[in-house]
Amino acid sequence: METGFEKAAAHLRRSRIGGRLISLESVSSTNDVAWEEAEKGAPEGTVVVAEEQTAGRGRMSRRWHSPPGLGVWMSVVLRPEIGPETAPGLTLCASVAVAKAVRSLHPVTVSLKWPNDVTVEGRKLCGILTEMKASRGKVDFVVCGVGMNVNQAREDFPAEIREKATSLMIATGKTADRAKLLVVTLEHFEKQYSMFCREGIASCLGEWRSMCPFFGKRVRVKGRREAVEGMFFNVDDNGAIVLRLDCGVHRSFLAGDVEFVL
């Protein structure tokens, strides 16, 4: 069956990222489908996009609400020649690409929040879930999943995230073209990813920092077991957040949620 994303395929035919576009109506999770494709040998740049996800996943085992026809739920298969420790940096690379694409198409001010959120007016517009398979100290493949809230009205979000989430339609008051957003995001992603492959995380860190209002501020990093406060000092070569604690020690975290400390 034709999905709203079919017209994107023609625009991306010659692209490194998206040249092979698998467009599906309903899937459990595009990350799962992309993972299966990667296991079967899918080439780098294969993209899986779906109208709906019935078991969309977020970081830290969270559910990602993915109703039919209202968002861009997509996953990209990557085969970078990097060590597994540097793969989390691809999340930052992808978030810069999403931010640039959204900014280029819509009159909104986009911010980034470590590690994987793209926000508008402090509410989450997009999340990124990077998963990888590695062996013998090298990455076999990475699946970079991107979920963009596009045409949801406030009541389309479940009550528990209604105050935290936003969509492009809520932010601009207009419905947005999801296929166009997909194409432009993948075009930016292709550029950012090429630079990442050459230069590593340094290729995106300057732009990432410039869009991150938390940088240099007092924050709390909440992990599964502890919450630690300090000054948001840096993001290291592996994409970990580095806090300067009150005792002067620098401590890095690879996972967690960041919030301002007032």
Ligand code: BTN
């Ligand atoms: C997060 O913010 O915690 C990450 C959310 C990632 C959601 C996207 S939607 C497409 C892809 N498929 C999934 O199951 N998750 C990612």
